[in-house]
Amino acid sequence: MVTYVNVVPIMTSDNSDKGISSASSINAAGVPAWRAFDGDLNSSWISATSGTGWLKYNFNETKKLVKYSIVPRSSLANQLRNWTFEASNNDSTWTILDTRTNVTSWTEGVASEFSFTNNTNYKYYRINITSTASSLPAINELAMYEIKFSNKTFVKHNDLFLYYLNTWVSFANIPTEQDYLNYGMDDISIIPESAWSQLQGEVELCYYTDDPIKTEASFNIETEPFTLAEEWEDKEIKIIEYTDNPNQTESTITIETEPFTIYDELGDSVDVLYYTDDPSKTSAELNITANYSPLDELEGDFDVVTWSDNNISKIASASSIPSPQSVIQTDDYYMYGDLLLIVDKLNSTNGTLRYAVSFNEGSTWEVCKFGKWRTIDISSQLTFKKNGMSHYDISLINSTALKNKGNKIRFAYYIEDNIHNSDPGISIDSMKLNINSATETIKMDNVAFYVLNTNATIQLSLTGSKLTGTLDDSDQGKVQYRILLNDNPYYPSDGGFTRLAPSPQDIDINISDRDVIFNQPNVLKVEFQDYWGETDYWETTFVGTYSGLMFMDESGEYLSDTFGGILKQLDFGVIIAGQTTLTQKVRIKNQLGYTIDNVYLAMDKKYERDGVVVELSRQANPFLPIDYLTYGLTQPDETIDFYVRIATDMRAQPNPNGLFELVVNADRV
Numbered sequence: 001m002v003t004y005v006n007v008v009p010i011m012t013s014d015n016s017d018k019g020i021s022s023a024s025s026i027n028a029a030g031v032p033a034w035r036a037f038d039g040d041l042n043s044s045w046i047s048a049t050s051g052t053g054w055l056k057y058n059f060n061e062t063k064k065l066v067k068y069s070i071v072p073r074s075s076l077a078n079q080l081r082n083w084t085f086e087a088s089n090n091d092s093t094w095t096i097l098d099t100r101t102n103v104t105s106w107t108e109g110v111a112s113e114f115s116f117t118n119n120t121n122y123k124y125y126r127i128n129i130t131s132t133a134s135s136l137p138a139i140n141e142l143a144m145y146e147i148k149f150s151n152k153t154f155v156k157h158n159d160l161f162l163y164y165l166n167t168w169v170s171f172a173n174i175p176t177e178q179d180y181l182n183y184g185m186d187d188i189s190i191i192p193e194s195a196w197s198q199l200q201g202e203v204e205l206c207y208y209t210d211d212p213i214k215t216e217a218s219f220n221i222e223t224e225p226f227t228l229a230e231e232w233e234d235k236e237i238k239i240i241e242y243t244d245n246p247n248q249t250e251s252t253i254t255i256e257t258e259p260f261t262i263y264d265e266l267g268d269s270v271d272v273l274y275y276t277d278d279p280s281k282t283s284a285e286l287n288i289t290a291n292y293s294p295l296d297e298l299e300g301d302f303d304v305v306t307w308s309d310n311n312i313s314k315i316a317s318a319s320s321i322p323s324p325q326s327v328i329q330t331d332d333y334y335m336y337g338d339l340l341l342i343v344d345k346l347n348s349t350n351g352t353l354r355y356a357v358s359f360n361e362g363s364t365w366e367v368c369k370f371g372k373w374r375t376i377d378i379s380s381q382l383t384f385k386k387n388g389m390s391h392y393d394i395s396l397i398n399s400t401a402l403k404n405k406g407n408k409i410r411f412a413y414y415i416e417d418n419i420h421n422s423d424p425g426i427s428i429d430s431m432k433l434n435i436n437s438a439t440e441t442i443k444m445d446n447v448a449f450y451v452l453n454t455n456a457t458i459q460l461s462l463t464g465s466k467l468t469g470t471l472d473d474s475d476q477g478k479v480q481y482r483i484l485l486n487d488n489p490y491y492p493s494d495g496g497f498t499r500l501a502p503s504p505q506d507i508d509i510n511i512s513d514r515d516v517i518f519n520q521p522n523v524l525k526v527e528f529q530d531y532w533g534e535t536d537y538w539e540t541t542f543v544g545t546y547s548g549l550m551f552m553d554e555s556g557e558y559l560s561d562t563f564g565g566i567l568k569q570l571d572f573g574v575i576i577a578g579q580t581t582l583t584q585k586v587r588i589k590n591q592l593g594y595t596i597d598n599v600y601l602a603m604d605k606k607y608e609r610d611g612v613v614v615e616l617s618r619q620a621n622p623f624l625p626i627d628y629l630t631y632g633l634t635q636p637d638e639t640i641d642f643y644v645r646i647a648t649d650m651r652a653q654p655n656p657n658g659l660f661e662l663v664v665n666a667d668r669v
Helices: 033-037 177-183 228-232 262-266 381-387 391-395
Strands: 003-006 019-023 053-063 065-072 080-088 095-100 112-115 122-132 138-148 151-157 160-164 168-171 204-209 325-328 338-348 351-358 365-369 372-376 408-417 427-436 457-463 466-472 478-485 488-491 505-510 521-530 535-543 548-553 584-591 596-603 612-617 628-631 639-648 662-668
Touching: 019 033, 033 053, 033 138, 053 138, 065 080, 065 122, 122 138, 151 177, 168 177, 177 204, 325 381, 351 381, 351 391, 365 391, 372 381, 381 408, 457 521, 457 535, 466 478, 466 521, 478 505, 548 662, 584 596, 596 612
Parallel strands: none
Antiparallel strands: 003 138, 019 053, 053 122, 065 112, 065 138, 080 095, 080 122, 151 160, 151 204, 160 168, 325 408, 338 427, 351 365, 351 408, 365 372, 457 466, 466 505, 478 488, 478 521, 521 535, 548 584, 584 639, 596 628, 596 662, 612 639
């Protein structure tokens, strides 16, 4: 069963544990990129650039998206018309996955879905908008979907198919596809060890998937540490090799083992069978050189009795091999730093040497093999010999293996000399721990510390809807701030302070018109503090006005609001075909809060009608008609005046309540 899953989490800021949202620009502080991923159909991201912009999500892990959906903004002017959906793995080279043109079928509050084919995993995905209905691009919600295939598992044991639901549940017959979907396990790692231990003998894992490109499955099985020697002890091993090489007549298998002698393998007694086809040979001799004495046959204590017929003193001497023994260290090594290496200097390796270590002053003893620790009983010499660490194992222990083991360690040794030759037995000359630690001792006596702190300072200005400035601390400490608008949290939205960050810290925040009370006093307050919690604030009062490039009539009344809504229309009355209307003066005021350039003003082409022309002019008398107007640098709060009239000819058709709209674009300096 194929399902589609939105892989973008619900965002409460531009950062989450799954990824980061961003945009080409934002029109105000209240419409950041993450608002398009917050799960709220009434909030939105709005670009600051008319007609164009991009909205992007950077996943922490690569995703293979095959579909996306868009919930449009209610304002027709902000709705998207043309765009591409793109992907990248380096945030610079983009692959177009989907292209849409002239999209007009939007429904308010309803997500429109767009599917495409994609077989590649990417980290970055974005919607790249090239045009809108007539105004700033805006998206209320953008979802991105992966295909989630069904991956199900049954456990087969004793010809029964099992799944786990607090206990094993079985099928007597081979499961059908629907059985896999209904009862198959999504994750077998949740099955406890006690349940696995109930399945003795051979166990098979039966895996089902409807992913058409998946050709294999893998499972990780974690067991108690073991060696092949432990598994194959006292068992006969057969190695079967297959080859299709017609010229190969034999194989060689090399097995690396612990050092051993033939006596270790043959034990105390052995029969040697000899065959020859030499008819003249009637007997055979076998010479064995061994470290052996008849005294080896005696068990326990014994007396040596001698007899002589003279009175000269006799000396009896004997040498022997020590019995296997365990040597336990009574003191701890202290590790003040990171352990780099344990070095055991051996003068002889003629025999068997095993190690165990204790981190609790000898209460319990542990061994580490294949990176896993386990406890053993060293009071049993057989267990110590079988499970203790070798010279190689002990050399692999480092600071990573000793994590959470404390700073004390002591050693125990199992030593067994080789009884079959007269070479010197096991001899440990020294144990050395190489530790990366301080080489000098620092001592402080009668030391007093004085913390000299200076309060943080802030320099801010509010121009239009733009709050800019710098938060600084002369002692170069860390600082943080928060913004309140009319005693309500504005930034961060949860009312808390921003994270502590090194000073100086730049502040550049747009005050959204949605949060401003128009034509009334508004109080903007910035509270700030340093690392030590010393708090101060900056405050200003302003009358709420619209922000953006605002259209006004000659009396100063606004014709539209910040969001493109119509507040007042220019009324040209009834126009008779063939007439030209009177001229009306219109003013554009820069209320963006920053300087702009390349101002471009024109009529929205979608309102064009045959026989009707909206004419623009820089001056009223003489009126010099032109299709569009351009202006240069325009400072904050500066105004631009222009003039509008409507000219018709005899072809003009009746159009009751006819409308036209003017559109203005500019570049930020």
